[in-house]
Amino acid sequence: MASIQLRDMHVDIPIYDTSARSLKKRILSAGTGGRIVRDHGVATVHVINGLSLVLKDGDRLGLIGPNGAGKTSLLRVLAGVYEPTAGWINVEGSVIPLLDINLGIDMESTGYENVLLRGAVLGLKRHELKALTEHIAEFTGLGNYLAVPVRTYSSGMVLRLAFTISTSVTPEILLLDEFFSVGDAEFLEKAERRLNNLISKAGILVFASHSQDLIRRLCNKVLWLEKGEIRALGDVEPVLAEYTAHVAKQG
């Protein structure tokens, strides 16, 4: 049973400019009583402000909101990457985050090596990976390309590889950040089928997207985030309608 519970959860991200990061400045400012260098306090951005949320098996939550609303930070908290600054969080079940799936791809390594490395990061054992490699070669249609370094791939091919590896493990909680921007129509269709299959097996889905169309197709709940707070949370159509009206009024 997968479940996510957040209670009054806050995330503050410190912004370090070069001077706050510098140990020299720290020591100098201590020596001068803080008079010369006054940038003692580090600026922080309150990315998420007191968010409470309960998700259980079967929930497919779509995250919407303007850029900088805190969607990616919320996904990072759910992934366990960020530990909240304050509040209470309980996530039960295995989590697979597909946040920026190109990030973990090593351009200098071959496709096969990437399968091994990424799979190991996702927690697969070596023998499981060997079995998966063939499947990945077939699904991506990359064939012999898997034996050459990824830097020779087109961006569409990199996406195919990254997507396929990352979706080879079925998690109880699946976190998706928007990444459907690359790839040809044929693969997009294939990818969506695979994703649907994965989602149907996963207990919980949290999906951040600007595409209302995708949210309608994948989700049964929508959370509208604005400045790190919940603006609206509920069924798909009412919240999307409210959001659309708000954006139209603003625009």
Added chain:
Amino acid sequence: MSFHTEAQLKLALVDVRQGFARHDLWLLLGWHDIRQKFRRSLLGPFWLTISTAIMLVALGFVYATLFKMDLKQYFPFLAAGIVTWSLISSLVIEGCQTFIGVEPMIKQIRLPFTVHAFRVVWRNMLVFLHNIVIVVVVVLIFAKLPGLIPLLCLVIGLALFALNGVWLCLLLGLICTRYRDMPPMVASLIQLVFFITPIIWHPSLLAGRQRIINFNPFYHYIELLRAPMLDTVPTAVTWAAVLGITVGGWLVTVIVFWRYRRRIAYWV
């Protein structure tokens, strides 16, 4: 999950345990790092061996003459010292990049932070094993291979190096992630340490002041591996110093890691 300090301490210790348990992952990543570095080169990691060997031959002839030392004694001493030193200095320098170097991974998926430290240590141990070939060759030419007890000391010494490497990478990695002018600072300090530590010069050259080098922790780490490679046994002072630093280092690291572990993802 709460933010009580005891809970944080527990999380820090669990991180160490879980990080070690993911040895499948860091063994693979460490191997990959080395293969990656020498991709498309014919000799691969043995380039490291060769460059160390060239440095050794060059330094060996110059300084044996300068210090008026017997080549037969000086060469094995220098070889064992330089190979050990390159392990120490690369652990220190790469330790600074423990977390900065894997920012995408830290930002993307939750892994025990110690995985990254184990990876750096393992990678450097592999490099050391390539370099040790030099010592074997030099010792075969100029002296004799170490006996059973020195060999045992060497194995224990290497285990202690790994144990110390992990806390060093965690601690340096954490501080350097927060304060970005630490890595260049550490790099220039380590350069200095090379000259004040008896690596190219023999401790006996410090006529009458030999005890002063006992206050140099790097000397003891050098001796920990150099002595057994030269068929002797590290002194009691060396053992005591190394064990003391191991315990102290881990204590400090656990405290720092306990307090700041959860900030790493925000700092990278």
